[in-house]
Amino acid sequence: MAPNRVLVEFSIVGQDEYGRGILDRNIASRTIALINYQLRDAIQTRIVVRDGEVSFPFKIGRAGPENAKKYVKKGDIGYWTQSNVLIIYLVDKEIAYPVNIVGHIQQEDFKFFKSLRIGRSIKIEKVQSAIDEEDYF
Numbered sequence: 001m002a003p004n005r006v007l008v009e010f011s012i013v014g015q016d017e018y019g020r021g022i023l024d025r026n027i028a029s030r031t032i033a034l035i036n037y038q039l040r041d042a043i044q045t046r047i048v049v050r051d052g053e054v055s056f057p058f059k060i061g062r063a064g065p066e067n068a069k070k071y072v073k074k075g076d077i078g079y080w081t082q083s084n085v086l087i088i089y090l091v092d093k094e095i096a097y098p099v100n101i102v103g104h105i106q107q108e109d110f111k112f113f114k115s116l117r118i119g120r121s122i123k124i125e126k127v128q129s130a131i132d133e134e135d136y137f
Contacts, residue, residue: 006036006103006126010056010112013044013121019112020127021077021088023103028067031079031100034060035086042125049118052091056124059084068098075110077103086124088113 004025011018025032038060048055063081072078072089078099079086088105090113105113116122 006032006039008039008103009125009127011123011125012116013123017112017115019105019109021103021105021109023077028079028100028102031060031063031066031081031102034063035079035102036126037061039124039126042123044121044123047116047118047120047122048085049116052093053087053089054113054116055080055085055087056122057083057085058124063100065098066100068100070095070098072099072101075104075107076101077105090114 006023006025008021008023009018010021023032023035038058043058045056045058048057060079063079065081069078071094073092074089076089077086078089078101080097080099082097087099090110
């Protein structure tokens with residue numbers, strides 16, 4: 001894994017299915033450092049699905065706008081600081097609220113993320129990290 005990247009795995013609780021994303025500190029270093037710190041232990045949350053996006057509510061601390069975008073691309077991973085939600089975008093779209101783009105998912109993982117259903121429990125965990133979060137706090 002290249003420096004400054006975090007490989008994150010999303011898995012449905014009780015099943016062997018998973019999808020992966022790459023968080024890139026070069027895109028939004030403060031937001032990624034906060035997410036990375038929260039992922040020192042796996043996070044379990046509920047899935048929310050709507051209009052071409054899958055989101056996972058969890059708080060990362062005092063994150064503010066950081067290179068926030070209102071136009072997202074298919075495969076982008078964003079963090080919406082106003083609502084404490086990590087979002088995976090399954091389509092290109094213009095959104096009503098700016099999000100901090102923090103990474104992307106791989107093309108081969110789209111099938112997993114498109115199959116997710118609202119209300120299911122999901123575990124988010126760091127698989128591999130090249131970031132030392134102590135350098136950013």
